[in-house]
Amino acid sequence: MFVLATIAVFAAMLLVLYRLYAGPTLYDRVLAVNAFGTHTVLLIGIMGFLSGRPEFLDIALLYALINFVGTIAILKFFRYRAIGDVLHASAEDEGET
Amino acid sequence: MAEMLIAGIVWVLIVSGAFFTVIGAIGIVRFPDFWSRLHAASVSDSAGMILLLAGMCVFAGWSLITVKLIVIGVVLFITGPTSTHAVANAALVSGLRPPEGKGLTGTEPEPLPDPAAETTPI
Amino acid sequence: MRTIGAFVFLIALWLLLSGIYKPMIIGFGAASVLVALLVVRRMDGVDEDRVDQQLDAVASIKYFFWLMAEIAKANWNVTKVILAPRMPIRQHLFAVPHSQKTDLAQVVFANSITLTPxxxxxxxxxxxxxxxxxxxxxxxxxALADMNRRVAAIERGGSA
Known part of the structure; x- marks a missing residue:
């Protein structure tokens, strides 16, 4: 059962990788990276149970957090061309979005 | 008896979760344009994630592992839709517009200022 | 008061996630919680941005289960679209009004919309x-107007 789930998630990751390679726009690729990260979190969890070492879940949790921050950072970079602070005029704009 | 029941529940949850994960990935590959792919990604984000984590929770029983699984579930439950929204919003701001279905006119968003023009990074 | 609440929450999180109850490890946990609280206090000086708990707990739990049922139904619909040989896509971009008063409830509504495939x-x-x-x-x-009503109802003091 966990073997089946591992294979399924792995197949899903390969399909998403294809989209990452082929995706015509930047946003397709960001979406693929985000989906890939979610699949990775699930894969780490399942692999932990498969090998009888659920301690892997700590890594999965960390990966989930980093994946979110990474996605937001990529999007912010391509919107403002800067990861750090942006000047005041855009700070209000940023709060809304 | 109870163990068999639990094993059955775990089996159903894990297998259906794996099924929805693969469905979402197939959708990401199969859909023709960016805007529909977003929806395919959200299938594996919501159904696949919830079912797989629920299956692992039932399998682990009451222990610290369950708590960790629930924490992962809560984190993904909040950040998943947020990052989907962020990607969609960034695409909209960049000028990508979804193709409308037959006989439909989309609501045009407020004209957004070009972010590159108005902002100067420090 | 808020600091004490955050302290209790963080300590509980540490104890649940570490699972090792030796004095030294718990000491490390307490130290890192204190550092985190110090940083939070300093960040309060930068901006006064705060989220107050404005949602009704019981109504939120009922809404959560309703949302789960909605997610299941919506997932099934999208799965059918993905697996259909000629995918019946009919894309549309439309405006949805919302009637929540607080930011938190609006976030809940927007995330619920996104979470249902x-x-x-x-x-x-x-x-x-x-x-x-x-x-x-x-x-x-x-369907979205119905969801809007339900989210407005979980606000504290909202019409149930």
């Missing part, structure tokens, strides 16, 4: 959300 919140403006649907039907607006 088939609809995604694309833009959040003060008077309404822009929502993108992949297989649009006229029922979608009624």
């Amino acid at each position: 088939g609809t995604i919140t694309v833009e959040t403006e003060s008077d309404g959300f822009l929502v993108h649907a992949v297989a649009y039907s006229t029922d979608d607006r009624a």
